[in-house]
Amino acid sequence: MLSLNRHLTDREILQALDGELSESRLSAVDRHLSECETCTARQAAIASTAAASSADYHATMASEPIETSRASLEAALAREAAEPRSAWLTLTPAVVMAAAIALAVTASIYLQSAPATNSLAVNHRVSLPVSSITPGATWEVSLEELCASSPHVRPITAAMRAEVVHAYGVEAVSADQYELDYLITPELGGATDARNLWPQKYASPIWNARVKDELERLLPQLVCDHQLDLATAQRDMASDWVAAYKKYFHTDVPLEAHRGPATDDDDVYLMADAGPAPAIRLVSFTPAR
Amino acid sequence: MSSKDPSMFGLSLPATFVGYSESSASTQSEVLRLFDECAPGLRRYVAAFGLTIEVTEDVVQEVFLQLFRHLQLGRSRENLRGWMFRVGHNLALKQRLKVARRQRWEGTWDLSIVDRVIDPAANPEEQLADDRRTRRLRAVVLALPERDRQCLFLRAEGLRYRDIAKTLDVSLGAVAKSLARTMTRLTTVDEG
Numbered sequence: 039m040l041s042l043n044r045h046l047t048d049r050e051i052l053q054a055l056d057g058e059l060s061e062s063r064l065s066a067v068d069r070h071l072s073e074c075e076t077c078t079a080r081q082a083a084i085a086s087t088a089a090a091s092s093a094d095y096h097a098t099m100a101s102e103p104i105e106t107s108r109a110s111l112e113a114a115l116a117r118e119a120a121e122p123r124s125a126w127l128t129l130t131p132a133v134v135m136a137a138a139i140a141l142a143v144t145a146s147i148y149l150q151s152a153p154a155t156n157s158l159a160v161n162h163r164v165s166l167p168v169s170s171i172t173p174g175a176t177w178e179v180s181l182e183e184l185c186a187s188s189p190h191v192r193p194i195t196a197a198m199r200a201e202v203v204h205a206y207g208v209e210a211v212s213a214d215q216y217e218l219d220y221l222i223t224p225e226l227g228g229a230t231d232a233r234n235l236w237p238q239k240y241a242s243p244i245w246n247a248r249v250k251d252e253l254e255r256l257l258p259q260l261v262c263d264h265q266l267d268l269a270t271a272q273r274d275m276a277s278d279w280v281a282a283y284k285k286y287f288h289t290d291v292p293l294e295a296h297r298g299p300a301t302d303d304d305d306v307y308l309m310a311d312a313g314p315a316p317a318i319r320l321v322s323f324t325p326a327r
Numbered sequence: 328m329s330s331k332d333p334s335m336f337g338l339s340l341p342a343t344f345v346g347y348s349e350s351s352a353s354t355q356s357e358v359l360r361l362f363d364e365c366a367p368g369l370r371r372y373v374a375a376f377g378l379t380i381e382v383t384e385d386v387v388q389e390v391f392l393q394l395f396r397h398l399q400l401g402r403s404r405e406n407l408r409g410w411m412f413r414v415g416h417n418l419a420l421k422q423r424l425k426v427a428r429r430q431r432w433e434g435t436w437d438l439s440i441v442d443r444v445i446d447p448a449a450n451p452e453e454q455l456a457d458d459r460r461t462r463r464l465r466a467v468v469l470a471l472p473e474r475d476r477q478c479l480f481l482r483a484e485g486l487r488y489r490d491i492a493k494t495l496d497v498s499l500g501a502v503a504k505s506l507a508r509t510m511t512r513l514t515t516v517d518e519g
Contacts, residue, residue, distance in 0.1 A: 047507070048507045048510055048511045048514070049503055049504065049506075049507030052503075052506055052507050052510050053488075053503060053507075056482070056488070056506075058487070058488050058503065083514050083517070083518060084510055084514055086517070087464070087510065087513045087514045087517040088510060088513075090460060090461070090464060090517070091464050091468065091479065091483070091513055092482075092483040094461050094464060094465060094468075095371070095375075095468075095479070095480055095483045096371065096483065099371035099372075099374050099375055099480075107366070107384060107387070107388070108359065108362060108363070108366075110388060111358075111359065111362055111388055111391050111392075112355075112359060114388060114392055115355045115358060115359070115391075115392070115395055116355070118392060118395055118396070119351040119352075119354075119355060119395075196396075209400075212397070212402060213393050213396060213397055213414070217417070217421070251424055
């Protein structure tokens with residue numbers, strides 16, 4: 039039988055309050071509490087403080103209910119359901135497995151054909167989109183427009199998402215494992231177009247979305263400060279964002295301040311403009327690889 | 328992990344994946360039911376990232392659209408509430424980075440709005456004491472490292488430690504340690 043011949047820690051008390059202890063541990067804690075006034079008082083104090091803190095959070099963060107919220111979702115779901123049934127909705131297990139195997143084989147060949155590697159170099163390659171699927175595309179927008187206003191962002195339609203997901207063969211991967219990321223960030227005029235979107239994994243090691251975000255932060259600043267030509271910035275992002283990071287941050291590895299799990303600071307996600315689609319033209323890049 | 332391991336490309340197939348779409352109408356109903364049940368808490372948590380009401384609402388809507396797609400693909404229904412918080416957390420981070428990255432988190436939750444939490448039925452002395460207590464506790468929360476604050480808020484939303492750990496991509500032990508550390512700080516100030 040587990041016994042506690044000492045005072046309880048705050049962690050034990052809190053875990054007991056939260057129902058996060060095993061039965062044997064909870065029994066030992068309960069037995070101790072029944073005999074220890076100090077710990078019983080501490081438990082009451084923690085419970086009171088925790089309740090007050092939670093109540094403050096609930097009261098303060100309670101945003102006003104948006105009347106149209108549910109109706110908006112209902113309409114969006116109806117639109118989503120009305121989209122033509124695309125490949126990602128109609129896959130059979132066999133098709134999924136075939137796609138997975140095909141991509142794995144392709145990846146294997148790709149990696150085997152590469153020169154001798156180190157982990158950074160391998161990671162560099164798997165952190166890039168496939169150029170034939172995602173060459174990068176921009177709205178035709180002037181530097182003045184780009185730096186003077188919010189970036190153009192259009193809705194990523196279900197059809198667009200399905201096209202990208204299908205092209206990369208990641209239909210079977212849970213949506214919370216990756217995000218459709220803009221290859222050329224909208225802040226550099228990157229278009230909401232299947233040619234400019236790719237499924238970037240949250241958990242990619244080293245050259246992950248966290249690092250890419252830093253580049254996406256730097257380049258628009260350089261462009262709008264007239265220190266870098268817009269077309270060059272777009273092309274560098276489209277052709278190899280990892281090489282672009284190395285070029286503009288003058289380093290071969292991610293800077294210490296830019297490292298960290300991608301799930302902390304993952305990739306770009308922008309909400310769509312509310313207004314009508316801008317009358318602009320798409321410009322596709324030919325990757326310089 | 329080998330550099331040729333297909334799993335590094337995200338190709339591992341979930342055991343629950345069946346590949347057949349479900350009835351769209353019933354999925355829509357289920358998503359709307361979950362929206363009614365979970366949207367308020369999710370909205371609170373997303374708003375705590377310092378996002379505007381409009382952007383918060385966009386994130387919440389996107390979470391439920393992704394949930395619809397998730398269910399349509401016949402994927403796991405286990406712990407959908409935890410799944411929603413995880414997706415909402417990731418989307419909120421991205422929004423904050425791209426849209427509101429210059430806006431400090433404190434901008435939407437600071438000492439100036441303490442009066443929203445004071446019990447209006449309390450007498451003036453009690454209200455004053457409540458006000459002071461709330462200010463003291465909130466000052467501690469504002470000073471917490473963001474990860475500790477997120478743990479605290481997710482706990483306040485009723486998530487189990489394992490779900491908090493999944494949402495924040497940290498270990499179960501790290502969650503327990505973070506919450507205990509935070510509670511020690513809060514209690515010390517509260518008792519003072």
